[in-house]
Amino acid sequence: MSINKVILVGNVGKDPEVRHLEGGASVASFTLATTERYRDKNGQSQELTEWHNIVAWRQLADLAGNYIHKGSQIYVEGRIRTRSWDDQNGQKRYQTEILADVIQLLGRKAEGPTPTGGAYIETAAPAPRPAAAPAAPAPAPRPATTPIISSEDLAQDDGTDDLPF
Numbered sequence: 001m002s003i004n005k006v007i008l009v010g011n012v013g014k015d016p017e018v019r020h021l022e023g024g025a026s027v028a029s030f031t032l033a034t035t036e037r038y039r040d041k042n043g044q045s046q047e048l049t050e051w052h053n054i055v056a057w058r059q060l061a062d063l064a065g066n067y068i069h070k071g072s073q074i075y076v077e078g079r080i081r082t083r084s085w086d087d088q089n090g091q092k093r094y095q096t097e098i099l100a101d102v103i104q105l106l107g108r109k110a111e112g113p114t115p116t117g118g119a120y121i122e123t124a125a126p127a128p129r130p131a132a133a134p135a136a137p138a139p140a141p142r143p144a145t146t147p148i149i150s151s152e153d154l155a156q157d158d159g160t161d162d163l164p165f
Contacts (some may be wrong), residue, residue: 004079006098008052009106010034012072016056018065028061030054030068032076032098054078056100064103073107076100 013031020026036048054076056064068074078100087093 006076006078006080008032008034008076008098010052010074010076012068012070012074013051015070016061016064016068018061025058026061026065028056028064029097030064032074052076053095053097054100055081055097056103060100060103064100067105068103072105075102075104075106077102 010032013033016028016030018026018028032052032054034050034052036050038046038048040046076098078098080096081099082094082096084092084094
């Protein structure tokens with residue numbers, strides 16, 4: 001068994017670039033910065049920023065193009081893919097990307113329109129895979145928002161529920 005799963009939380013480095021392909025599919029690409037903060041051996045605070053290339057397909061690409069902007073803080077769930085090609089000089093080039101299956105908007109409410117039904121965006125079907133790779137089942141749909149129960153909610157229980165025990 002093998003697993004290819006990535007979860008990132010970071011800030012968008014540039015507005016998504018959305019392209020519409022001949023078959024009607026959409027693809028969006030943008031960069032995401034994640035920053036690790038730590039103290040070095042001298043006790044000095046250090047930051048290490050890693051840039052990730054994010055690719056989203058179909059409906060997720062369209063929604064990303066409409067609601068994600070430079071500076072947005074987002075949650076991305078997906079898988080790693082590395083592409084290779086020969087450049088103009090015949091040199092082999094590689095690019096590692098994150099194929100997004102889920103994107104969730106985080107942070108403060110951004111200016112402009114927000115997606116209806118909450119800030120949770122997920123693909124209806126996984127992004128295309130190379131022909132040799134077996135198709136995985138589509139992820140189960142998730143609710144637009146997750147209810148949160150606070151300690152205040154529990155304190156307001158007056159014991160008048162309809163449970164027989």
